[in-house]
Amino acid sequence: MKKSMRKIMAAALAGFMVLSLTACGGGDDKAAKSDSKASGDYAKLKSVELIGADSTGKDAAGQLFGELVAKKVSTITGGKLTIDYHPNGDLGGDEDLLRQMKSNDIQLVVSQTAPVVSFIPEVAVFDLPMAFAQYKGDAIDKVLNGKDSDFRKKLSEAYEKSGYHYLGILQNATFRLTTANKDLKTLEDYKSLKIRTMSNKNHMAFWTAIGAEPTPLAWPEVYFALQSGTVAAEENAADTIVGANLNEVQKYLACTNHILYANQICMNKKAYDGLDPAYQKALNQAVTEALAEMRPKLADIDKKNKDDLKGKGMTIINYDNAFFAKILELPGVKKLYSDIDGQVKGLGKVLMDDLKKVK
Numbered sequence: 262m263k264k265s266m267r268k269i270m271a272a273a274l275a276g277f278m279v280l281s282l283t284a285c286g287g288g289d290d291k292a293a294k295s296d297s298k299a300s301g302d303y304a305k306l307k308s309v310e311l312i313g314a315d316s317t318g319k320d321a322a323g324q325l326f327g328e329l330v331a332k333k334v335s336t337i338t339g340g341k342l343t344i345d346y347h348p349n350g351d352l353g354g355d356e357d358l359l360r361q362m363k364s365n366d367i368q369l370v371v372s373q374t375a376p377v378v379s380f381i382p383e384v385a386v387f388d389l390p391m392a393f394a395q396y397k398g399d400a401i402d403k404v405l406n407g408k409d410s411d412f413r414k415k416l417s418e419a420y421e422k423s424g425y426h427y428l429g430i431l432q433n434a435t436f437r438l439t440t441a442n443k444d445l446k447t448l449e450d451y452k453s454l455k456i457r458t459m460s461n462k463n464h465m466a467f468w469t470a471i472g473a474e475p476t477p478l479a480w481p482e483v484y485f486a487l488q489s490g491t492v493a494a495e496e497n498a499a500d501t502i503v504g505a506n507l508n509e510v511q512k513y514l515a516c517t518n519h520i521l522y523a524n525q526i527c528m529n530k531k532a533y534d535g536l537d538p539a540y541q542k543a544l545n546q547a548v549t550e551a552l553a554e555m556r557p558k559l560a561d562i563d564k565k566n567k568d569d570l571k572g573k574g575m576t577i578i579n580y581d582n583a584f585f586a587k588i589l590e591l592p593g594v595k596k597l598y599s600d601i602d603g604q605v606k607g608l609g610k611v612l613m614d615d616l617k618k619v620k
Contacts, residue, residue: 299338299339299340299341300339302539302542303338303339303341303342303539303540303543304339306341306537306539306540307341308340308341308342308343309341309342309343309536309537309540310342310343310344310345311342311343311344311345311368311369311528311532312344312345312347312352312366312367312368312369313327313330313331313344313345313346313347313367313368313369313370313371314327314346314347314348314351314352314353314358314361314367314369314370314371315327315347315348315349315350315358315370315371315372315524316349316350316353316354316355316357316358316372317348317349317350317371317372317524318349318500318501318504319348319349321500321501321504322431322500322522322524322555322558322559322562323371323372323373323431323524324348324349324371325555325558326371326431326524326526326551326552326555327346327348327369327371327526328346328348329551329554329555330344330371330526330544330547330548330551331343331344331346333546333547333550333551334543334544334546334547337543337546337547338540338543341540342536342540342543342544344369352367355370355372355373355376356376356379358370358372359372359376359377359379359380360380362425362527362528362529363380363424363425363529365529365531365532367529368528368529368532369526369527369528369529370526370527370528371524371525371526372524372525373522373523373524373525374387374430374521374523374525375387375388375459375461377525377527378461380423380425381419381420381423381425382419382604382605383415383416383419383605383606383608384416384419384525384605385463385601385604385605386416386601386605386608386609386612387520387521387523388461388463388464388467388520388601389597389598389601389609389612389613390463390467390470390519390520390588390594390597391517391518391519391585391588391589392521392609392612392613392616393434393436393518393521393616394436394518394519394585395582395585395620396434396616396619396620397434398432398433398434398435398556398559398560400616400619400620401432401434401521401616402432402433402552402556403619404612404615404616404619405429405430405432405523406429406430406549406552410615411611411614411615412608412611412612412615413427415608415611416608419608420527420530421530424529424530424531425527425528425529425530426527426528426529426530426532426533426534427525427527428526428527428528428544428545428548429525429526429548429549429552430523430524430525430526431523431524431525431526431551431552431555431556431559432521432522432523432524432556432559433556433557433559433560433563434521434560435498435499435521435522435559435560435562435563436498436516436517436518436519436520436521436522437496437497437498437517437518437519437520437521437522438496438497438498438499438502438514438515438516438517438518439456439494439495439496439514439515439517439519440494440495440496440497440502440507440511440513440514440515440575441454441456441493441494441511441512441513441515442487442493442494442510442511442512442513443493443494443513444513444576444578445513445515445578446578447584448471448472448584448587448588449472451468451471451472451473452472452473453472453473453474454472454473454474454493454494455473455474455476455491455492455493455494456468456473456474456475456476456492456493456494456495456496457475457476457477457478457483457486457487457492457494457495457496458475458476458477458495458496459477460477463597463600463601463604464520465477466593466597466600467519467594467597469593470591470592470593470594470596470597471588471591471593471594473494476492478492483495483505483507484505484506484507484510487507487510487511488509488510494511495507495511496517496519496520498522499514499563499566499567499570500562500563500566502514502566502570503566503569503570508570508573508574508575511575512574512575512576513575513576513578514567514570514571514575514576514577514578515578515580516577516578516579516580517580518580518585526548528544
């Protein structure tokens with residue numbers, strides 16, 4: 262009850278702030294308070310306040326990333342451009358947030374890539390199974406965030422066409438993993454494995470292609486489904502597995518690295534275009550600096566979570582590149598690659614070509 266009331270109050274507060282924005286900005290009263298801190302390009306600009314949000318778990322990478330961007334943009338502009346940031350679902354779930362951003366009720370959202378697909382179909386390119394599994398974080402970053410990346414350029418165009426502005430993606434070769442009560446040493450061990458997945462047709466097609474039996478379940482049902490044996494496995498990022506205490510009902514942690522664990526940050530296109538160029542530059546700088554600062558931490562967080570799970574009794578299973586190569590050669594997986602590339606209008610091929618270049 263308290264959580265619901267908190268959401269209602271936060272949403273009401275967001276609505277009030279939106280009504281008070283001028284060109285996505287605050288009024289002159291705020292400018293008067295912050296002028297003393299601002300200098301250079303920002304000193305003569307009106308203060309602008311954006312509303313940002315995520316629906317991640319408490320202290321998850323997405324929250325830390327969004328809050329760091331907000332902190333940095335305020336520092337860079339001397340408090341003239343600020344982001345009133347609401348984490349942990351205060352303003353709604355991922356789809357709620359993206360819908361609010363579409364209508365410019367809020368301006369900026371941090372989320373994983375899966376929920377974005379409903380609003381920007383080309384983002385389904387991140388459903389390509391194991392596309393990033395054999396690459397290091399630095400190589401992936403050049404493709405997703407690099408200025409010379411063809412993939413970034415075309416992905417940005419897809420965001421713009423749908424009314425959003427792409428700012429960047431946080432990752433460091435951290436992935437969604439598989440937990441199970443079965444020792445998944447080989448590909449054959451996945452045959453007939455009843456595994457909980459998100460309700461995503463591409464994710465489900467992948468598990469079917471390797472012989473498993475994907476079963477979509479709402480997240481609140483997963484722990485009890487694993488405990489009762491309704492499903493035998495699930496897939497998720499390490500921090501989520503730790504947070505949900507799945508070590509209590511699962512014995513093995515298999516590093517399948519099937520989907521990149523990434524948090525994208527984007528903005529309402531009209532709101533971004535309406536910013537003074539100096540503020541646009543400051544926001545881009547804040548994102549770039551936050552990505553550089555957060556990426557090393559992601560690797561540390563991922564290792565710590567895996568160590569925690571191992572310490573709590575889970576057996577870690579790692580695979581060599583031959584395992585991933587074998588899966589990528591399966592007819593069903595090849596067909597899925599072709600299907601997804603069709604869904605994203607050839608963006609899948611651009612991604613794979615760019616990854617090969619940086620490797």
